[in-house]
Amino acid sequence: MININKVTAVFFSPTHGSEKYAKAIAKEISAEFEVLDLTNPNARRRRYGFECDELVIFGAPVYAGRLPSVDGGIFDNVFGNDTPAVFTVSYGNRAYEDALLEEKNICEANGFKGIAAGAWIAPHTYSDKIAAGRPDSDDLKKVSEFADKIKEIISNKNLSEISLEVPGNYPYKKAKPTPLYPRGNKNAQTAGNVRRSVRRRRSIPRLRKKPIQKNASPVWRASKTVRSEREGY
Numbered sequence: 408m409i410n411i412n413k414v415t416a417v418f419f420s421p422t423h424g425s426e427k428y429a430k431a432i433a434k435e436i437s438a439e440f441e442v443l444d445l446t447n448p449n450a451r452r453r454r455y456g457f458e459c460d461e462l463v464i465f466g467a468p469v470y471a472g473r474l475p476s477v478d479g480g481i482f483d484n485v486f487g488n489d490t491p492a493v494f495t496v497s498y499g500n501r502a503y504e505d506a507l508l509e510e511k512n513i514c515e516a517n518g519f520k521g522i523a524a525g526a527w528i529a530p531h532t533y534s535d536k537i538a539a540g541r542p543d544s545d546d547l548k549k550v551s552e553f554a555d556k557i558k559e560i561i562s563n564k565n566l567s568e569i570s571l572e573v574p575g576n577y578p579y580k581k582a583k584p585t586p587l588y589p590r591g592n593k594n595a596q597t598a599g600n601v602r603r604s605v606r607r608r609r610s611i612p613r614l615r616k617k618p619i620q621k622n623a624s625p626v627w628r629a630s631k632t633v634r635s636e637r638e639g640y
């Protein structure tokens with residue numbers, strides 16, 4: 408049995424799809440749960456710690472088959488202490504490729520231990536038609552079944568017995584700068600608003616030639632301008 412005294416949904420979610428799934432899973436496991444929203448860059452600058460008697464549900468979107476490449480990383484300041492974790496990503500019905508594996512690897516390197524993982528379909532940031540209205544009632548039924556399995560694992564297994572494997576390849580798919588990106592704001596909750604909040608980023612081809620952190624991983628290879636634009640998340 409895994410002893411859990413607190414459940415927290417931890418997510419980065421500019422258009423709220425990943426947030427909805429992470430919260431729905433957390434709620435199914437415990438009616439009372441905490442929320443740590445890392446969408447705002449100020450929130451990502453702080454460091455957070457979780458103990459071994461807590462359960463963390465991670466959630467993030469898939470951008471070009473990877474986790475979004477944001478300044479400082481999404482979950483890099485979130486630390487566990489052999490803390491059980493559920494890894495989730497939301498994607499716009501194309502593919503999630505290496506994003507779930509990337510999330511798992513980043514969080515496990517920071518002291519979390521995966522006990523379950525899932526990739527979920529949510530409205531595509533670029534479209535008000537693709538996956539509109541998701542999660543729908545069928546999705547929420549699957550969330551509920553998924554949470555039941557997590558509860559079963561918590562009741563019947565020890566953390567040391569679990570070895571979670573998720574789809575994805577390492578080395579990951581090459582991170583590619585995206586020509587469009589969402590500028591999260593309070594209005595960006597519906598697909599129509601999301602489309603209005605998406606801006607074209609023209610500077611990428613020139614800036615890609617000049618990474619400012621030469622030894623950094625692909626996730627960090629963002630130019631100064633791109634990074635400051637990303638502060639708009």
Ligand SMILES: Cc1cc2nc3c(=O)[nH]c(=O)nc-3n(C[C@H](O)[C@H](O)[C@H](O)COP(=O)(O)O)c2cc1C
Pocket residue numbers: 419420421422423424425426467468469470471472473497498499500501502503528529530531532533585587588589
């Ligand atoms: C820059 C960018 C790249 C994306 N790449 C993919 C992708 O590779 N596969 C996919 O299925 N959806 C992709 N999407 C759609 C998002 O993964 C999807 O809309 C996600 O649910 C958004 O999460 P959020 O609502 O938590 O922000 C992309 C969206 C953006 C903005």
